[in-house]
Amino acid sequence: MIRVLTSFFLILFTFAATPNLLKANEEHAAADTISPKKFNTGDLIFDHIRDSYEWHIATIGHTHLSIPLPVMVYSQHSGFHFFMSGKLHDVNGTYDGFKVASEGKYERKLVEVMPDGTVLRPWDFSITKNVTSLFVSLGLILSIFLSVAKRYRENFARAPKGIQSWIEPIVVFICDDIAKPSIGKEKYQRYLPFLLTVFFFIFINNLMGLVPFFPGGANLTGNISITLVLALFTFVITSFSGSRSYWVHMVNDPGIPLWLKLPIPLMPIVEIMGVFLKPFVLTIRLFANITAGHIVALGFYSLIFIFAEKSIFAGYGISVLSIAFTVFMGLLELLVAFIQAYVFTLLSALYIGLALEQHTGHE
Amino acid sequence: MMTLAVILQVAANAAIAKMGAGIGAGLAAIGAGIGIGRIGGSAVEAIARQPEAVGDIRSNMIVAAALIEGVAFFAIIICFLIFFL
Numbered sequence: 001m002i003r004v005l006t007s008f009f010l011i012l013f014t015f016a017a018t019p020n021l022l023k024a025n026e027e028h029a030a031a032d033t034i035s036p037k038k039f040n041t042g043d044l045i046f047d048h049i050r051d052s053y054e055w056h057i058a059t060i061g062h063t064h065l066s067i068p069l070p071v072m073v074y075s076q077h078s079g080f081h082f083f084m085s086g087k088l089h090d091v092n093g094t095y096d097g098f099k100v101a102s103e104g105k106y107e108r109k110l111v112e113v114m115p116d117g118t119v120l121r122p123w124d125f126s127i128t129k130n131v132t133s134l135f136v137s138l139g140l141i142l143s144i145f146l147s148v149a150k151r152y153r154e155n156f157a158r159a160p161k162g163i164q165s166w167i168e169p170i171v172v173f174i175c176d177d178i179a180k181p182s183i184g185k186e187k188y189q190r191y192l193p194f195l196l197t198v199f200f201f202i203f204i205n206n207l208m209g210l211v212p213f214f215p216g217g218a219n220l221t222g223n224i225s226i227t228l229v230l231a232l233f234t235f236v237i238t239s240f241s242g243s244r245s246y247w248v249h250m251v252n253d254p255g256i257p258l259w260l261k262l263p264i265p266l267m268p269i270v271e272i273m274g275v276f277l278k279p280f281v282l283t284i285r286l287f288a289n290i291t292a293g294h295i296v297a298l299g300f301y302s303l304i305f306i307f308a309e310k311s312i313f314a315g316y317g318i319s320v321l322s323i324a325f326t327v328f329m330g331l332l333e334l335l336v337a338f339i340q341a342y343v344f345t346l347l348s349a350l351y352i353g354l355a356l357e358q359h360t361g362h363e
Numbered sequence: 364m365m366t367l368a369v370i371l372q373v374a375a376n377a378a379i380a381k382m383g384a385g386i387g388a389g390l391a392a393i394g395a396g397i398g399i400g401r402i403g404g405s406a407v408e409a410i411a412r413q414p415e416a417v418g419d420i421r422s423n424m425i426v427a428a429a430l431i432e433g434v435a436f437f438a439i440i441i442c443f444l445i446f447f448l
Contacts, residue, residue: 054401282434288436343429 005142036307039305045298048292049219051130053085053100053110057214067214070131075112075122085126098122130226133218137205145200148205174199174345182349183356191352194237198230206290210330215242221340222291224283224358231279234348242355250275278351282344289340297329384445398431402440 047056055067070084075081078097087095090198094113101119110126111119127135132240148167151160160168179188179195208216220226250271252261260267303322307316406424410417 250384281437284437284440285429285433288430292436292439339425339429343426343433346426 005139016174038310041299041302041306044302045295048298049222049294051128051223053088053126053128055129055132055214069129070127071110072125072127073122075120081363128217130220133208133215133220136215137208137220141204143198171196178346178349184353187356189246193212195349197347198348200231202286202343202344203338206341207340209290209294210258210337217292219294222287222294224287227283227286231282234282234351235279238351238355241352243358245358246355265313282299282347286340286344289336295335297326297333300325300329380431380445384442388439389434394396395435401407402427433436
């Protein structure tokens with residue numbers, strides 16, 4: 001089973017990366033030879049941070065090499081459409097009525113142009129760069145963990161070998177230092193799968209975002225939708241495991257004086273706001289940390305090109321300093337990748353533990 | 364005279380908003396710097412007093428620093444939104 005999965009994903013990657021599918025955009029080349037392209041730092045940084053309908057690999061001279069990704073949209077008017085995003089570059093107008101809007105409310109998103117000129121945004125299920133990166137990291141995580149689990153199933157009492165030696169200390173760390181102290185010795189095993197999944201998902205996706213070449217380099221955990229979904233998982237699990245005393249104490253805690261509950265229920269309002277605020281904070285923390293780290297690293301890197309615009313020797317000179325800064329930022333980003341995964345998992349465990357607490361001896 | 368001031372105010376709104384965003388981001392950085400600096404200072408002092416508790420102190424310091432950074436990033440995101448929305 002693991003071999004099937006691993007080989008499937010390996011075949012997918014090799015197939016996706018063959019030069020046959022690399023699409024060189026000739027229209028961009030034509031426009032660029034007319035006016036020399038000035039280096040735009042903002043564009044470079046935002047192209048690397050944002051999602052897109054194709055995976056840009058390199059720009060050799062004036063041609064862009066990028067892997068086109070499938071576009072799947074469902075529009076109210078013309079039904080289901082499926083095509084490769086390379087078609088969106090072919091004509092300057094629209095393909096099948098769809099184009100990527102260049103300004104307005106739906107900038108950089110796929111819109112459908114109706115015959116009378118209005119633009120509509122269809123239901124967009126496209127496999128964009130972030131979704132592809134999600135599949136890649138999914139394949140990586142599955143292949144690592146299924147092989148480790150197989151080793152445990154077969155020779156349980158043996159010393160760890162291979163990738164097991166890397167995974168086991170981390171799993172033990174999460175179990176002993178995050179789950180057991182926060183949730184308690186009796187019930188932590190129920191929540192351990194969720195905590196482990198969240199930790200390794202965030203950690204591996206953060207690490208893959210730091211790798212500068214394909215298939216890494218897509219800023220997945222810097223996408224606020226992904227972090228929002230992870231925080232929503234924590235919110236749902238916390239709410240569903242909330243004991244009776246958890247909810248009762250939120251509205252009517254016997255320990256606080258009466259004037260905080262009546263006539264204006266101050267403490268209940270604060271507590272209920274907290275229930276919604278905690279997942280929101282989890283979202284923003286992970287998203288902002290990862291995105292800000294990428295922006296700073298890319299900013300240091302583009303110093304070279306900014307200086308090179310002035311004079312080529314300034315570009316060479318600053319490159320030593322810039323590379324040193326970028327390497328330093330990269331190492332800091334490695335630390336941040338681990339710390340953010342750790343903090344997300346720790347806070348989720350803490351919230352679950354708080355929800356599970358049984359206050360005996362109050363009422 | 365009054366109308367001139369009002370018109371100038373409206374015209375300068377966009378620029379003042381950007382300046383506000385810049386100042387806000389700077390203040391957020393100052394806040395994070397002060398907070399994490401204090402955490403680091405107390406942590407190092409605690410390690411000096413009891414060197415065998417290095418592991419515990421270090422993990423607590425990192426957790427507290429990550430939480431404070433989260434708050435600072437709130438302010439950064441708001442300033443970002445001012446800039447680009």
